[in-house]
Amino acid sequence: DGGITQSPKYLFRKEGQNVTLSCEQNLNHDAMYWYRQDPGQGLRLIYYSQIVNDFQKGDIAEGYSVSREKKESFPLTVTSAQKNPTAFYLCASSIVGASFHSPLHFGNGTRLTVT
Amino acid sequence: AQSVTQLDSQVPVFEEAPVELRCNYSSSVSVYLFWYVQYPNQGLQLLLKYLSGSTLVKGINGFEAEFNKSQTSFHLRKPSVHISDTAEYFCAVSRGGSQGNLIFGKGTKLSVKP
Numbered sequence: 001d002g003g004i005t006q007s008p009k010y011l012f013r014k015e016g017q018n019v020t021l022s023c024e025q026n027l028n029h030d031a032m033y034w035y036r037q038d039p040g041q042g043l044r045l046i047y048y049s050q051i052v053n054d055f056q057k058g059d060i061a062e063g064y065s066v067s068r069e070k071k072e073s074f075p076l077t078v079t080s081a082q083k084n085p086t087a088f089y090l091c092a093s094s095i096v097g098a099s100f101h102s103p104l105h106f107g108n109g110t111r112l113t114v115t
Numbered sequence: 116a117q118s119v120t121q122l123d124s125q126v127p128v129f130e131e132a133p134v135e136l137r138c139n140y141s142s143s144v145s146v147y148l149f150w151y152v153q154y155p156n157q158g159l160q161l162l163l164k165y166l167s168g169s170t171l172v173k174g175i176n177g178f179e180a181e182f183n184k185s186q187t188s189f190h191l192r193k194p195s196v197h198i199s200d201t202a203e204y205f206c207a208v209s210r211g212g213s214q215g216n217l218i219f220g221k222g223t224k225l226s227v228k229p
Contacts, residue, residue, distance in 0.1 A: 041221060058216070
């Protein structure tokens with residue numbers, strides 16, 4: 001079955017360390033997205049990519065970095081510059097990045113805890 | 116700029132009762148509206164979407180939503196809920212311009228009690 005795989009499901013890091021969250025999709029989707037979810041805050045867009053080797057900042061990109069070297073993969077690095085990194089991170093993809101109405105397909109998320 | 120407001124952060128309801136989860140939006144361009152559901156520790160799943168045409172949209176699991184342009188609302192309804200409907204529900208609106216991504220509301224936690 002096609003889908004989006006996020007790994008690991010739970011991740012623990014010490015403050016000051018960079019950490020990379022994995023996101024892989026086999027849906028052959030062009031666009032991929034990273035959202036951050038905090039309790040009571042809904043989802044906020046971190047970065048998105050509509051095509052390989054290209055990506056754009058979302059609403060809360062500070063302290064994060066991404067790469068899109070392959071269509072299937074869109075890893076997110078949470079750097080030590082991110083002041084409040086503890087959160088639930090969701091990766092998503094859609095069929096055509098430029099389409100207004102392409103629904104998002106989500107992975108099951110990675111819960112990052114930084115102490 | 117687009118925005119989404121979900122008017123209730125929590126909605127408790129008894130099993131087999133009807134439920135309405137409220138969503139209002141603001142947008143300066145044509146809107147595309149979505150409802151997603153999230154079960155604990157999982158990603159989001161699409162419940163239904165409004166793109167154009169009939170203002171009453173039917174989705175999965177017996178849910179439906181009505182697009183009301185004059186009220187700028189897109190409320191989600193189900194005539195009879197089940198325990199398994201307990202989850203968090205998110206309303207979303209598409210951004211304008213060339214971006215194909217969504218702006219989400221803060222979510223409504225639906226709690227169905229026996």
